[in-house]
Amino acid sequence: MREDWFARGGFIHVNFYCKGALPEASLFESDGLMLRGKIVHGYGDKETPINIDLWGEVDTSHSKVILGERKVEVVLKQASAEGWPKLRYEQCKSQ
Numbered sequence: 001m002r003e004d005w006f007a008r009g010g011f012i013h014v015n016f017y018c019k020g021a022l023p024e025a026s027l028f029e030s031d032g033l034m035l036r037g038k039i040v041h042g043y044g045d046k047e048t049p050i051n052i053d054l055w056g057e058v059d060t061s062h063s064k065v066i067l068g069e070r071k072v073e074v075v076l077k078q079a080s081a082e083g084w085p086k087l088r089y090e091q092c093k094s095q
Contacts (some may be wrong), residue, residue, distance in 0.1 A: 001041070001048050005087045012058065012076040012084060018048070023067040028074060030060050039072055055084045 002017045014035070020043035028037035028050065035052040054076070062077035078084075 001039070001046075007078075007084055010078050010081060012054075012078060012087070014052075014074040014076065014087065016048075016050070016072040016074075017070065018042070018046075018072065019070055020044075021067050021069070021072050026065075026067060026072065028065050030054075030058060030063065030076070032057050032060055032079065035074065035076070041072075052087065053089045055086050055089045056080065056082060 003015060005012060005014045016039055018039060018041040021039055021041045022044055025040035025044070026038060028035065030036070033054055035050060035054055037050045039048045039050065040046070041048065057079035058076040059079050064075050066073040066075065
């Protein structure tokens with residue numbers, strides 16, 4: 001499964017490209033800082049876990065998931081208007 005993301009108009013769009021996603025079996029949840037879930041795809045033969053520590057905070061009440069035949073799109077409403085240089089937050093490792 002391949003993924004990409006982009007920001008536009010105060011929303012972060014995260015795309016997961018897979019065939020045969022099953023909406024009734026797939027699940028997404030967020031506490032505003034993490035995106036977790038699973039995508040059941042391949043018409044039920046495959047399951048991919050999703051666990052993303054987001055770069056910034058999102059407003060979950062204005063976010064949504066769009067499941068299509070070849071793509072799952074997660075649309076996250078940004079809590080602030082600041083730009084995101086990355087999708088994932090990675091803590092700096094001290095030396």
